[in-house]
Amino acid sequence: MKALIGLINGMISGATPILLAALGGVFTYYAGVFNIAMEGMMLVGAFFAVLGSYFFGSWLWGVGLAILGSLALALIFILFAVVLKTDEFVTGIALNLFALGITTYLLRQIFKVKGVFSNPGIIPIPVIKIPLLANVPVLGEVISGQNLMVYVAIFITWLSYFLIFRTRFGLRLRAAGYNAARLDSSGVSSARMRVWSLLICGVFCGLAGAFLSLGYVNLFTENMSAGRGWISLAAIILVNGHPLGVALISLLFGFSDGLGLLLQGYQVPAQFTAMVPYLATLIALYFYAVRERKRKQIL
């Protein structure tokens, strides 16, 4: 039972950063932006979260700065891809490398360390205990006592679903991706919808980064996003952008993350257990490809 609860909790905390980043990516997916900068936005968010939390002594500042840092990256994306009309793929790749470069540089410049910065002065995002539920034996250990950002992620999943499918904003957002020229001719600027989607993506990726460095662990390491942005992109593609589907897929990846941790207890080398989420992505892509092929045959 202990192992199972550990696995579930590992799954939840592994899924949260992927879910948050993927939900950001869902908005750009519907707006028709080929956005692959989630990785970089998350990394910058993680760095500024540590920066804010360490210097202002409050996790709230950390989360705030994480959002601002990630938004700054989103603004650069907007400047290049929407305003200057540079290729989105190229902009995304360059931004990811920029994020890696700037965080490594600032880590050295501000904290005077290479590789890792960890310090008891970094205040983590608190864990929330739900008063009555916490005492229920098994359920309480899973539902209560999670990091605040986990509950935020659940709320944001619902919010994304609501915004995209139940509001006028969502309709226009989807129209921008579906047929930009039509939207423009009906008097709504599709470029503006793309800008909005990127800004939202920036905020969510900032939250994902903040969870990574102030919740999942309590430190910053070089390139700590470690491909999670790419996994979240895979998650979006696998379910064609549906927020609830993204949540499900994220949990699946989180499960493989938790499974990796569990396997480490059975003498499997850490390098192999760390591969599990990436292998899971490949397997998921395989099932997606098979389904797509069947669909094509029917048509």
Next chain:
Amino acid sequence: MNRQRLLNGIVGVFIALLIGAIIMVIQGYNPILTYQALFQYSLFGWYPFATTLKNAVPLVLTGLSAAMAFASGVVNLGQPGQLVMGALFATVGGLYLDLPPALMVLVLSVLAMLGGVLWAGVAAMLRRWFEMSEFIVTLMLNMIADFFTMWAITYPFKDATAYSPMTPQINSNGWLPVIGDFNSSIFFMIVAVAVMWFFFNRWKAGYEWRISGQNSLFARLGGCDIQKNFLGVMLLTGALAGLAGGLVVMAGPHRFIKGLGANYAWDGVMIAIVANNGLMATFLYGLFFSAIQTGALGMELITDVPSEIAQVLQAVLVLVIVASREYLNTTLEKAAARRQARMRQT
């Protein structure tokens, strides 16, 4: 058209260096002294220049790999994984083989390419059999290769006397000879660039690849075997990235050290993007990026500026050069259209 590209490159580099200077001024450093130190340690003098050339080898080779893939319409982003697999193959070969020097170097190079080909082949087969997009597959394979090589140098091939994960040194017959200040891996790089250029621009297969990249429907209707070409591109670009890894091992530390392929391959992708997938441009930008990286290490010795500024400079370079290219193109097109309109009026 060529002059326009050259102009764009020079303007882009200039603006990027200017932005870099502004960043330095904000931080309270003297940009002129910094740049002076940077280029003093990378270009002026035989030894710095030779070091720059040697460090350019993995950048140029992975850059070539990315440029040829992108130009052929194949999104092979697997250079980092292919590089470390190539390096691992060459290292393991170097540990257990004992051949005469010249033969040894050739065999290890072939092994390195084989490593890259195998790893790229995994992605190619997944695409061919299951129609899985190579874009995310190669990215995931990068992470897997990273962990796999890490495991290989931590357990089976670990140097028992070392404290951190690394293999023992490879057999000294497999070390690339150093001629004067120049490491002979430079020779491999130049040959690779020349052969690839010839192949890509003068041979039928290269033509088919480029056409497939520009317009795959046209290529198919013209009778190109798209599937076969995709496989060819994947395997060849994999071989290039693998060779880069092998040469790093044979030229430099002569062993596989933790973090060996850390940035080379992603820098290669970046260089290909800056060069707009041109092979000669990839070569030149590869040298330039290497100059910045090499110079940054020396610069750190005599100024207070940390060498990580090189990474920031590179990213700024990419964004500025790419954006200015697109901006310049649209401005020139607009000007040309206006000129035509005026000519028609008169």
